[in-house]
Amino acid sequence: MDSEPKRWRLLADALYDIGTGLEVLSPLCPHFFLEMAGLGNFSKGMAVVVARATRLPIYSSFAKEGNFSDLFAKGEAFSTLFDVIGIGVGIQLASTICVSMQGEVKCFYLFVPGL
Structure with missing residues (x-):
């Protein structure tokens, strides 16, 4: 992740959006509510892990002193x-x-x- 933090950060943002979309759409599919909501929550959790892992390389490029x-x-x-x-x-x-x-x-x- 250190070599291409921007790419991983964008992937994390897309993964978070997909997770949010699944959570929002889950009430429309009552038979798959638990699966969709769970997958959406899992997707958002993984996105947060990836986004936090890219913080140090991105912030270090801004740190001058x-x-x-x-x-x-x-x-x-x-x-x-x-x-x-x-x-x-x-x-x-x-x-x-x-x-x-x-x-x-x-x-x-x-x-x-x-x-």
Whole structure:
């Protein structure tokens, strides 16, 4: 992973998205709910492992004076900040725009790029 951290990081992001997609779609298939939700959770877990393994090579390319701990702290702070913001935006959308089928379709096309 040290030789090509960008490739592994992108793979981890794709794996996480696939896992999230499986979790979201699992209620639509009640007969395979447990399998889909479990596979989605497993996929997300593996993605987190791969993403964390690529942090050191990526952060070390940014560290000019060996200040790894500063970079790790700032990276974690930004990650937590945007996770909280994303949860807030999701709750707001779910309680206002996405209460109808038309709102859900609009949100889908808004957040799924390339459609």
